[in-house]
Amino acid sequence: MMAEPTEIQSILGLDVSRDTVTLCDGRRHTVTVANEADALRAALQPYQGTTTLAVCEATGGYEDILLGVLLELAIPAHRADPAKVKAYIASFGKRAKNDPIDARWLSRYGRDRAATLPRWQSADPTQQKLELLVARRLDLVAMRVQEQNRLKAPRSRLIADNIRDHLAELERHIEALNAEIDTLIGESRDLALRAEQLRSVPGIGPVLVPLLLAVIPELGTLNRRQVASLAGVAPHPKDSGKANWHRSTTGGRRQIQPALFIAALAACRGDNPLAVAYKALLKAAKPKRVALTAIMRKIITIANARVRDAVRHQNEIGQINA
Template sequence: MTYIGIDVSKDTFVVAYSPEKNSKTRTFKNTTRGIHEFIRTISKDEHHCVMEATGNYSALLVYLLSEAGITTSLENPLKVKNFARAMLSTVKTDEIDARLIALYGEKMNPALYRLRSDAILTLKQKRTVIRQLKKQLIATRNLKGSMEVLPFFDAKCKKSIEKTIAFLEKQVKDLEEDLSSLARSEYKKQMDLLTSVKGIGVTLAAALIMATGGFTYFDNAKQLTRHLGLSPTYQQSGTSVNFKGHINRNGDSSLRSQLYVAACSSLRCNTECRACYDRLRSNGKPGKVAIIAVANKLIRQAFAVVTQEKLYVDGYVSSKK
């Protein structure tokens, strides 16, 4: 299998057909036509394409490669960056980056990318738009508040701001209802199981389904916790370095925030989460550290109910020794 490195940008992508220093590279337009032109230059039996996850810029390329049956890997840019450091790379151009990615594929043998379903892609789009609209809504409300303290608030400006706020509120409400409806129609069983966990509501349940592809991307809860950036870090070396750091924070910061809020709410209604929190606090752990531990417990509970296909029973104690 020959690894092909692809460096993706908004308008174009550079392809390195070999990691060798003087190997040829080609540049294609990042459009449907350009991608099909690139696909005609490779074979699904001989080539393995590797690229960094660059958000929406790489989405069409990954989608069309997967549809064409081309083996594809989509890697965390941090992994490639650290690999470049290990290789003592000092020059950065699109061509060099593409060759470096090809070398990364050859040396690291990255995992295959599993194409997201249309439902997951649609849910993610709605979630992204909702998040951006909420930011605009907060900014507009803050603008209104800052104008109201002035000696004189122009009536026309006030009316314009209030209309914008009302419009944004309606758009957010409609999209949230649409997202909830789509999640329940496409993943009804999983939504019912997840929302049975005390502390997990419809919004968080839908976000977990999006992050896990319907709980198909991960084999266990520990992998999911690491992916979401909630795993504690630890450093030990010799006698001088030995300390526990913060959580790894590698995943979706918005979903982490949702889990943190859900963990706080679960203390009022989830027996196991409350017991976990009280135990850690009694052992002298700071409040935020205990809340993060509760968020991890929520993830384990969510993973358990979905994989075992059983509704959550608050306070249930397993009979297994």
């Protein structure tokens, strides 16, 4: 069982690269080992059973071996957001950078914030696969848009056949991914339940359902403000003294906001309560952009509430049957 934040007494900073991992246990001394399971296991073995928190940065997957070894040794870990660590270092006015320096900064970052840092947990294999499939689909769709734009360019006539062939290939891959995603969701009881609830929300279609399941797996466990913020549709205040600026929707997980915009457009054109709410906002002289953002926020909060209620009901039934 992993130690609670209040039990942590020492911090281990780990700077991860493709081939190596540099460790710093809070002192000036650092050690660099190969980014391989056996080497990491030997280096981390002395910390097993101690009240140590390991802190590393997300590196696009190079940290996976390290996190697996930490999990195996039951050493609690935090995978930090690189942007937050960079801002933390910048707040001290420091510019020097190499692997040992970064490891020391990660150790210091963990020491200052240990009580509030969420502990890393191994992802469910099905959820992990869904995230990879959805991310790959987003990449292919972006490629398709690029090729479609190239095909329209006046100087592309000489290579139009090649572009069309590539577009056809992209379409095949996208359709195959769609089928694999649908199968994966259908085979998982939890994902299927969540998907069913998402489909019941006006505006949410077959593309947005797996996107929400993959990008916001916390859906159903958040309050309405938290889920709106994660989706990038929360109006954040920007006031200072007597100045009251227009609130803007910034931040969030970048894949969600564009998809929610399309969902809001679809919902507003239908016959549903969201369309009524949109027309009421326009009648109240709200700009269309503001009204659509409000509908986007309603869509994600309704989705969050329906998933929460469905999961809670399923758990209650499971407890009764048990």
